[in-house]
Amino acid sequence: MANKIQSVKGTREFYPEQMALRNYIYGKVRAAAQAFGYQEYDGPFIEAIDLYAAKSGEELVKKQSFTFQDRSGDFVTLRPELTPSLARMIAAKQGELTFPARWWSFGPFWRYEQPQKGRSREFFQWNVDMFGVDSPEADAELLAVAAAFLRGVGLTPDKASIFVNNRRLMDSEFDALNIPAEKRLDVSNLVDRRSKMEVKKWDEYALELGLMQAQLDGLKDILGNFDLWKKSDELTRLFSALEALGVSEYVKFDPNIMRGLLYYTGTVFEAFETSGSVKRAILGGGRYDNLLADVGGQPLSGVGFAMGDVVMGIVLQENGLLPEFIPSPAPVFVTIFDASLQRESFAFASELRRGGLNVLCYPEPAKLQKQFKFADKMKARVAVTLGPDEVAQNRVAVKNLANGEQSVVARESALEVIQKILASL
RNA sequence: GAGCCUGUAGCUCAAUGGCAGAGCGCCACACUGUGGAUGUGGAUGUUGUGGGUUCGAAACCCAUCAGGCUCCCCA
Known part of the structure; x- marks a missing residue:
C-alpha cells in the first residue's frame, strides 16, 4: 500500500x-534492585558517537549503531x-559521590x-552496577540481585541458572598451557563457540588457530573441569558469599563462560534458560577494573550486569510465567441504562471516583x-x-461479576459495598 | 554484510495453474433490566507490495518490503 x-x-x-508485560518486567527489576538498596538513574538516550568509538571497534560503531548527523553536523547516535x-557520569562526580x-x-x-x-533493533535493558569495592563478596551481591529477579518472576533454579567464571583464573590456566598473549583473544572466541559447533569441527578450528595438540587437549581438560573454581581464592570466596546470600542454588561454576574480552577483568557470568528455545544469554555481566580510568576518571573498580527485555519476555512466555492481563485498570463498571439516565450514571461513577475507585463507564446508552x-x-x-x-x-444495583450475585443497595452505602467485594477477591 | 524459509479473513492455517476455504474470534438474534455457557444466522479478503509469464496466477518468474532460521556480530 x-x-x-x-x-x-x-x-x-x-x-x-x-x-503491561514491559511494566511487569520493570516492576520486577525495580523490586530486585531496591531490595538490595540500589538507586535508580538514567543517562542520555542520544550520545556523541565518539563515546563509543573510543572504546569499541570502528566497524562496530559504523555498522551496528543508529548514527546520524544533527542539525549542526555533529555525529550522534542512539545509545547502544x-x-x-x-562510567562518564561516575567519573564526573567521582569526588562527591558516596562509595x-x-x-x-x-x-x-x-x-x-x-x-x-x-x-530487535529497539529494546529495553536493565543495568545494575556497583562501583568502588573490589571484592568477591561484591560480585556475589550482583549475582544475588540477578537471582532475586529470576526468583521474583518465577524462574526457579531448574528453569534458569547463572553460570560463573573468572578471567584471572582462566588467564593463569592459559599461562600454564603456554598460550601466548596474542592468541588469548582467539582462544576466548574459540571457547565462546564451543557450544555452537560440532566437536570435530571445533577441534579442527582450534588447530587452525595455531594451537598445538597438547594445548588443545589441555584446554579441553580445563573446559571440562567443573571443580576448577576450587583453585581460585576469588571464586571460593564468591561461592561462600552466595551461600550466605541464599542464592547458591541459582549459581554454578562453568569454565566455558568467557564473555568477550572488552573490559571484563575478573568475575564474569551469564544466565541461561536451562531448557528453552532461546539459546541467547538472558543476562550477563562481570567485573571491570579499568573502565573508569579509560574514560578519564581515577581508577575505580566496578561490577555489573545487563538484561534485555526481549529475551526475558520470550522466556517468561515459554515458561507460562506471564502475568494475567487485565485490560482495564478499572475494576468497577457502571452501565448506562438509557439516554434519560445517562447523566445519573455519570454522576454516580464520579462519586465512586471521588471515593478512590477506578471506574469505567459505558460512554453511551446500549x-x-x-x-x-x-x-x-x-x-x-x-x-x-x-x-x-x-x-x-x-438505590443502585451492585453485581459481583466473579460470582454473579447482585444486590440492590442504598446509593450512600454503595461505595462501601463495592470496596468490600473488591477486597474479597 | 551473506545464505535459506515464510507472507492468504482480526488470529491460526488450508487451497499447487481453473468459482479463495475451515476453525477460533467478531456481529446479530433466541433473551426488549444483566456478562462467561449453548443454539441459529451473518460479514469476513486489493492472497504483503509492484511488475512479468499465461486463455487463466494465492500458486510460476523478477523486484521490493516485513517476519523467521543460520552465518557474522553481540559494546
Whole structure:
C-alpha cells in the first residue's frame, strides 16, 4: 500500500498487553534492585558517537549503531549500551559521590542488527552496577540481585541458572598451557563457540588457530573441569558469599563462560534458560577494573550486569510465567441504562471516583447485554446499574461479576459495598 | 554484510495453474433490566507490495518490503 507507512524495521509497538508485560518486567527489576538498596538513574538516550568509538571497534560503531548527523553536523547516535555513559557520569562526580555506589537503570537502547527472535533493533535493558569495592563478596551481591529477579518472576533454579567464571583464573590456566598473549583473544572466541559447533569441527578450528595438540587437549581438560573454581581464592570466596546470600542454588561454576574480552577483568557470568528455545544469554555481566580510568576518571573498580527485555519476555512466555492481563485498570463498571439516565450514571461513577475507585463507564446508552459483555472483556470485577427502579428509590444495583450475585443497595452505602467485594477477591 | 524459509479473513492455517476455504474470534438474534455457557444466522479478503509469464496466477518468474532460521556480530 503506497500511502501506508510501516513501522521502522526492528522497532516495537507496545499494545496495551505488551505494555503491561514491559511494566511487569520493570516492576520486577525495580523490586530486585531496591531490595538490595540500589538507586535508580538514567543517562542520555542520544550520545556523541565518539563515546563509543573510543572504546569499541570502528566497524562496530559504523555498522551496528543508529548514527546520524544533527542539525549542526555533529555525529550522534542512539545509545547502544549504557556502560560508557554510566562510567562518564561516575567519573564526573567521582569526588562527591558516596562509595560504594549501587545504581540501576531500565530504559531503551538501539542497535542496528538483523532482527530475529529475541533480538530487535529497539529494546529495553536493565543495568545494575556497583562501583568502588573490589571484592568477591561484591560480585556475589550482583549475582544475588540477578537471582532475586529470576526468583521474583518465577524462574526457579531448574528453569534458569547463572553460570560463573573468572578471567584471572582462566588467564593463569592459559599461562600454564603456554598460550601466548596474542592468541588469548582467539582462544576466548574459540571457547565462546564451543557450544555452537560440532566437536570435530571445533577441534579442527582450534588447530587452525595455531594451537598445538597438547594445548588443545589441555584446554579441553580445563573446559571440562567443573571443580576448577576450587583453585581460585576469588571464586571460593564468591561461592561462600552466595551461600550466605541464599542464592547458591541459582549459581554454578562453568569454565566455558568467557564473555568477550572488552573490559571484563575478573568475575564474569551469564544466565541461561536451562531448557528453552532461546539459546541467547538472558543476562550477563562481570567485573571491570579499568573502565573508569579509560574514560578519564581515577581508577575505580566496578561490577555489573545487563538484561534485555526481549529475551526475558520470550522466556517468561515459554515458561507460562506471564502475568494475567487485565485490560482495564478499572475494576468497577457502571452501565448506562438509557439516554434519560445517562447523566445519573455519570454522576454516580464520579462519586465512586471521588471515593478512590477506578471506574469505567459505558460512554453511551446500549443494550445492557452488550455493556455487560464489554465489562467482562475488560475483566471488571463489579458492575453497577442505575435503572428507573433504583433511581426512584435512590438505590443502585451492585453485581459481583466473579460470582454473579447482585444486590440492590442504598446509593450512600454503595461505595462501601463495592470496596468490600473488591477486597474479597 | 551473506545464505535459506515464510507472507492468504482480526488470529491460526488450508487451497499447487481453473468459482479463495475451515476453525477460533467478531456481529446479530433466541433473551426488549444483566456478562462467561449453548443454539441459529451473518460479514469476513486489493492472497504483503509492484511488475512479468499465461486463455487463466494465492500458486510460476523478477523486484521490493516485513517476519523467521543460520552465518557474522553481540559494546
